Amino acid sequence: MRILKYLFLLFLLLSTAFVVFVATQPGDYKIMRKKEINISKDVLYHFISDTTSLNDWSPWEKDEISLVNKNLSSTDSIAHTIILNEEKTSSLFHFQKTKKGTIVTWEVNGKLDLKLKILSVIKGGATNVVGSELEKGLANIDHYLVNEIANYTxxxxxxxxxxxxxxxxxxxxxxxxxxxxxxxxxxxxxxxxxxxxxxxxxxxxxxxxxxxxxxxxxxxxxxxxxxxxxxxxxxxxxxxxxxxxxxxxxxxxxxxxxxxxxxxxxxxxxxxxxxxxxxxxxxxxxxxxxxxxxxxxxxxxxxxxxxxxVQQKISAPKPESTEVAPSSESNLNTNPVQ
Incomplete structure (x- = not known):
């Protein structure tokens, strides 16, 4: 019984020490990730600047995040304020044209809450935790634009x-x-x-x-x-x-x-x-x-x-026995243009 008591006290001591250690870790971070996407710069700009499309590419759950456009002065970059778990984070997207498409650079500056600090200690730093989220977001944008938008008839x-x-x-x-x-x-x-x-x-x-x-x-x-x-x-x-x-x-x-x-x-x-x-x-x-x-x-x-x-062509009336009136949305010619 005494051994269990000592083990419990030891666990409590270690837990307290871990929480204190986590709490004293640096809270500020600045992380950047890049990805080349085979889509034009203009398409990327309009897609990311449209806050209603956030759910289509955000790496975070929709109930965890909101996004506010802060600066849309040019088509080369977009500055956002991201509110993630009630913490404000500065976000900057930059677009650079390439032969294949566009290099998208995503940079975020923010503060780690306690949950992110714990994950950072476990996973070896904020770069690994937040950086993986940025990589996921860029991959989502790539998939949505390249696979979804390029598919049409x-x-x-x-x-x-x-x-x-x-x-x-x-x-x-x-x-x-x-x-x-x-x-x-x-x-x-x-x-x-x-x-x-x-x-x-x-x-x-x-x-x-x-x-x-x-x-x-x-x-x-x-x-x-x-x-x-x-x-x-x-x-x-x-x-x-x-x-x-x-x-x-x-x-x-x-x-x-x-x-x-x-x-x-x-x-x-x-x-x-x-x-x-x-x-x-x-x-x-x-x-x-x-x-x-x-x-x-x-x-x-x-x-x-x-x-x-289109203008209705006026032509000589056909014999009554062969005249056919077009029905609503009836196809009078369905041969597609090649």
């Missing part, structure tokens, strides 16, 4: 009829490069609006382009949600009601990240030229987000449908 569905639709909309102008971030925030606002006002939604959210791309590289668009009945709002409201009648359009489908959107538009216009179809400039091009955030986080599984209004 474009299909030309052909000529279809788009149904008459009532909708509510919020209109804005932003830089083309900021479209994804801006449209995400607007969609959240629209969802909040319909929930608060108990409005029945009849389909998927979509964008109507007022001007796809201006001379100063901006886009003018309305984020829309289809509704059962036409909505009237008060003058000056940021959200208003809208409506379009059925129209003939060339439809293209992008399976993959939205960064390939311009390629899908080019393929659709190439199909129009090949088929000798003219765009109906009175109508407005539409994009429908059939599969997207927040329900699906993997970009390779996103589905975006593009509708470009």
């Amino acid at each position: 474009i299909k030309i569905n052909g000529l279809v009829t788009k149904n008459t639709t009532n909708y509510i909309q919020q209109e804005t102008t932003c830089a083309v490069a900021d479209f994804q971030k801006t449209s995400k925030a607007m969609l959240q606002n629209m969802v909040s609006f319909v929930t608060k006002n108990d409005i029945k939604i009849t389909g998927l959210p979509f964008v109507i382009y007022k001007t796809k791309k201006t001379s100063d590289n901006k886009t003018v668009f309305a984020m829309c949600v289809p509704v059962e009945e036409e909505i009237l709002t008060t003058e000056g409201s940021e959200i208003s009601g809208g409506h379009f009648d059925s129209f003939l359009a060339v439809k293209a489908t992008l399976n993959g990240d939205y960064s390939h959107n311009e390629k899908a538009w080019k393929e659709a216009r190439k199909y129009m030229n090949k088929s000798k179809l003219s765009e109906n400039l009175i109508g407005k091009p539409i994009e429908i987000y059939k599969v997207s955030l927040p329900k699906e986080r993997k970009p390779s599984k996103w589905v975006t449908e593009i509708y470009i209004p």
Whole structure:
């Protein structure tokens, strides 16, 4: 019994000594890791600066961390304030263009809490503990951008009829490069609006382009949600009601990240030229987000449908026995552009 008592006292003494030793270890750290990623500098900058994408690459659990952009003055670097387990940490990403892609340098400066101090003593220093987390984060960014974003397909569905639709909309102008971030925030606002006002939604959210791309590289668009009945709002409201009648359009489908959107538009216009179809400039091009955030986080599984209004060709009427009226979204020509 006396031996057990001595062993317990010895264990208590050693434990106390260990805690004191850990507590007296240096608390400040500055650690840096690098990785070359085969993606352009601009894509990396926009991805990492978008705080809503944090869960797609962060090496920490989402309930442990929050991220605040501190400095976005250039596309060469991003300064963050990371709040990790209630401790503030300075984070700096730097981007250097290479022949293959971009060297991403991630540097963090912070203080070790007691938990990290214990891990540092066990694993041989803060460099091993925090450094491995930085390496994991860079590997996550590499995997997400190279494997997820690079995986896409474009299909030309052909000529279809788009149904008459009532909708509510919020209109804005932003830089083309900021479209994804801006449209995400607007969609959240629209969802909040319909929930608060108990409005029945009849389909998927979509964008109507007022001007796809201006001379100063901006886009003018309305984020829309289809509704059962036409909505009237008060003058000056940021959200208003809208409506379009059925129209003939060339439809293209992008399976993959939205960064390939311009390629899908080019393929659709190439199909129009090949088929000798003219765009109906009175109508407005539409994009429908059939599969997207927040329900699906993997970009390779996103589905975006593009509708470009075209002018209906006027031709001599066919005999009644052979005339076939196009049905809603029926494919009048489904041969994809090669």
